[in-house]
Structures are given as structure tokens and as C-alpha cells.
Amino acid sequence: MxxxxxxxxxxxxxxxxxxxxxxxxxxxxxxxxxxxxxxxxxxxxxxxxxxxxxxxxxxxxxxxxxxxxxxxxxxxxxxxAWYLLAGFPRAVRAQINYVWLAALLFLLPSLVMGVGSYVSDTLIYTVMSPAQVVGTEAMYDPANRVLGRERGSDSDLLMFGFYIQNNIGIAFRTFAGGILLGLGSIFFLVFNGIYLGAVFGHLSRIGFGVTLYPFVIGHGAFELTAIVFAGAAGLRLGQSLIDPGAQSRLDALRSASVEAMQIVYGTFLMLVAAAFLEAYWSSSTSIATAIKLGVGGFLWLLVLGYFMFAGRGEVSRAT
CATH class of the missing domain: 1.20.58 (Methane Monooxygenase Hydroxylase; Chain G, domain 1)
Structure with missing residues (x-):
């Protein structure tokens, strides 16, 4: 040429x-x-x-x-780096009303169903089949050599992938359901709260709490909080469609999507962290229960402290 x-x-x-x-x-x-x-x-x-x-x-x-x-x-x-140090917690605090509403929709049904399932030995069957109940009991039977889902000792990596897929799937449905005027997010928050409460109440009633709570407390700090955040982001979408203000509904949805995604990005990162802990830490039987409870309590304090205080000072943002 x-x-x-x-x-x-x-x-x-x-x-x-x-x-x-x-x-x-x-x-x-x-x-x-x-x-x-x-x-x-x-x-x-x-x-x-x-x-x-x-x-x-x-x-x-x-x-x-x-x-x-x-x-x-x-x-x-x-x-x-700025997003993790300041942007994510600031975005959560900016939508705190939706976070509190999502937490209420998730925790209140969980508490009611948990107390009910602890008192009644049949209530759990309203949300789970007998086969599912038996499988759940087997997962947390103190006599098992592993905790959680039964698997070989060499499959932690596979379970890590499974937990990522499962956790992010739940969070995505909870967030995306907000496009249905917020009703989808409400449904998934309430449903997951009821399901979780039923499991906790039933397993506590039959004495399996000694394995359930040490298993859940570590990764739960990230997973359960992330589900609430996903619901809050979904509720923000729904509110923009119900009450767009002076904007058209499409423009209001676009603005709300930008705000919601500032939460969703971090939520997905939290779910990856939860999946890692669930696969490699929570399921381990070689770690003493007291250590799991202590570390789990510390992680809950860490997560709560992060969202309460991180990013409140002046943090330089790259432009």
C-alpha cells in the first residue's frame, strides 16, 4: 500500500x-x-x-x-478505592429511609415467623415441604462432619461459586423487583424474611442452634445486610415510578437508577465476601464455636461501624 x-x-x-x-x-x-x-x-x-x-x-x-x-x-x-472508602457508605446513608423500610420488611416477618416456628412444630410446613424440612435439619445436625450443604472436603471452591450465584441471584431479584412499583422488592424481602425466620425458629426448637448460629453469624453480617440494601435500592426505583415529581416517570426512573446502583455495586461485593466466608470459614468444623461466634460478632460490628462512620470526613475523590 x-x-x-x-x-x-x-x-x-x-x-x-x-x-x-x-x-x-x-x-x-x-x-x-x-x-x-x-x-x-x-x-x-x-x-x-x-x-x-x-x-x-x-x-x-x-x-x-x-x-x-x-x-x-x-x-x-x-x-x-474512593467508592469503597467513602462512596458506598455515603450512598447507603443517603437512602437511609429506604434502608430502614427494607430492614423492617425483612426483619419483622422473620421475627414473627421465627417465634411462631419456635413455639409450633408445624408452622414451618407452611413455607417448606416435609422433604425440605428434613434436608434443612440434616444440613445443621450437630452429628454431621460438615456444616451447611453436604459436600466433599475438596469442593470448597465449587461451593464458593454456588454461594456467589445463589446470593447474587436473591439480591438481584430483590433489587430488580423494584421496577414493579416496588412490589417485587417488598415481596422478596418479606418472603426471604419469612423463610429465614421459619428455619431459625424450627432449628432452634429442635436444638440445632448450636450449629446453626456459629455457621450463620460470620457470613450473615455481609449477606443479610446486602439483601436489605438490595431491597432498599429496589424500593428507591419503585418510589420514582409512583411519585416522579416534576419529572416524567422515565426521567425519574433514570435518576433513581443512578442512585440505586451506587448501593447495588457495593451490595454485590458484599455478597462475594459472604460467599467466600460461607464456603471457607462458616462450614469449617475445625474452628471452635467460641472463635466463630467471636469473629462473627466482630464482623457485625465492623459492618455496622463501616456504614455508620466511613466516609464522613473529607476523602479525596479521583476525577
């Missing part, structure tokens, strides 16, 4: 990229793809002995794109 044809084919892309690098205006180009293409074009220009002016132009453009690309990657890492 002659140099004239080469420049004609790629010249418009070079000019657009030079303009963007100089002014930085939107829309932002696909910089990684352009950078790879520039490197190939520079190599071709050198191999075909094109003029030094063209080679110098491409060399400068490659260098400028390289600097901007890795600067963007550094900024993205800084943004995530």
Missing part, C-alpha cells in the same frame, strides 16, 4: 484522536482499541519506509495515547 492510500485510510481517525487528546471533549473514544491500532500502523509505517514526518506523527500519537490510556486506568482504580 502506498503512503498516500495509507494516510487516506487512517487519516481521519488520527485527526479525531489528536483533537480529543488535545481538548478531551466527549464523546470519549474506545482508547484501548485505538491504541492497539496505532501501534500496528506505526509498525507498518516503519516497515514500509514511509516518510519520517509520518513516522514521527504516529510515534507522538502512540506515546500520547499510551499516557492517556494508563492515566485513565489509574483514575478508575482510584475511583474504586
Amino acid at each position: 502506498k503512503q498516500r492510500d495509507f494516510e487516506h485510510r487512517h487519516g481521519a481517525t488520527w485527526e479525531a484522536l489528536e483533537e480529543w487528546l488535545r481538548l478531551g471533549k466527549d464523546p470519549e473514544p474506545d482508547l484501548p482499541a485505538l491504541y492497539r491500532g496505532l501501534c500496528q500502523q506505526l509498525a507498518m509505517a516503519k516497515e514500509r519506509n514511509y516518510t519520517s514526518q509520518l513516522v514521527d506523527r504516529l510515534d507522538k500519537l502512540v506515546l500520547a495515547a499510551h499516557h492517556r490510556l494508563y492515566r485513565q486506568q489509574t483514575l478508575r482504580r482510584n475511583i474504586w
Whole structure:
């Protein structure tokens, strides 16, 4: 290919990229793809002995794109650091009314069903089949060599993946249900609260609390809190559709989605942490019950303290 044809084919892309690098205006180009293409074009220009002016132009453009690309990657890492240090807890506190409502919808049915299942030996069968009850009892039987779901000792990694899929599935349904005027989020919060309360009440009544509570307390600090947060984000979506204010419902939903996703990102990270603890820590029978209870209590204090106090001071945000 002659140099004239080469420049004609790629010249418009070079000019657009030079303009963007100089002014930085939107829309932002696909910089990684352009950078790879520039490197190939520079190599071709050198191999075909094109003029030094063209080679110098491409060399400068490659260098400028390289600097901007890795600067963007550094900024993205800084943004995530800011989000974990301050952005996530601030987003939760900004939606605290929805968080309290979600917690009430989750915890109140759980408490009522838990007390009822502890008092009555038949109430649990209103939410679980006899086969499910037997399976749940087997999972937390103190005589078992493992806690939770039965598995081989070499399958912790597989269970880690299972717990991620299961936990995030529950949270996603709880959040996405908010698009149904909030009714979906309410349903999943109440349903999961009832189910959880039934299990806790029944297993406590038959004396399996000695294995249930040490198993749940560690990862529960992340998992149960995350479900409440997912519900709060869903309720925020629902409220925007019910009462959009001066905006159209579509615009109100878009604004609410941005606010809700600030919670959902962190919620998914919490569920990954919960899955890791459930697979590798909670299910271990080699760790003393007192240690599990102590660590679990510490994790609950850590989570609560994080959302109460993190990000209240001045935390520099990458821009």
C-alpha cells in the first residue's frame, strides 16, 4: 500500500484522536482499541519506509495515547478505592429511609415467623415441604462432619461459586423487583424474611442452634445486610415510578437508577465476601464455636461501624 492510500485510510481517525487528546471533549473514544491500532500502523509505517514526518506523527500519537490510556486506568482504580472508602457508605446513608423500610420488611416477618416456628412444630410446613424440612435439619445436625450443604472436603471452591450465584441471584431479584412499583422488592424481602425466620425458629426448637448460629453469624453480617440494601435500592426505583415529581416517570426512573446502583455495586461485593466466608470459614468444623461466634460478632460490628462512620470526613475523590 502506498503512503498516500495509507494516510487516506487512517487519516481521519488520527485527526479525531489528536483533537480529543488535545481538548478531551466527549464523546470519549474506545482508547484501548485505538491504541492497539496505532501501534500496528506505526509498525507498518516503519516497515514500509514511509516518510519520517509520518513516522514521527504516529510515534507522538502512540506515546500520547499510551499516557492517556494508563492515566485513565489509574483514575478508575482510584475511583474504586474512593467508592469503597467513602462512596458506598455515603450512598447507603443517603437512602437511609429506604434502608430502614427494607430492614423492617425483612426483619419483622422473620421475627414473627421465627417465634411462631419456635413455639409450633408445624408452622414451618407452611413455607417448606416435609422433604425440605428434613434436608434443612440434616444440613445443621450437630452429628454431621460438615456444616451447611453436604459436600466433599475438596469442593470448597465449587461451593464458593454456588454461594456467589445463589446470593447474587436473591439480591438481584430483590433489587430488580423494584421496577414493579416496588412490589417485587417488598415481596422478596418479606418472603426471604419469612423463610429465614421459619428455619431459625424450627432449628432452634429442635436444638440445632448450636450449629446453626456459629455457621450463620460470620457470613450473615455481609449477606443479610446486602439483601436489605438490595431491597432498599429496589424500593428507591419503585418510589420514582409512583411519585416522579416534576419529572416524567422515565426521567425519574433514570435518576433513581443512578442512585440505586451506587448501593447495588457495593451490595454485590458484599455478597462475594459472604460467599467466600460461607464456603471457607462458616462450614469449617475445625474452628471452635467460641472463635466463630467471636469473629462473627466482630464482623457485625465492623459492618455496622463501616456504614455508620466511613466516609464522613473529607476523602479525596479521583476525577
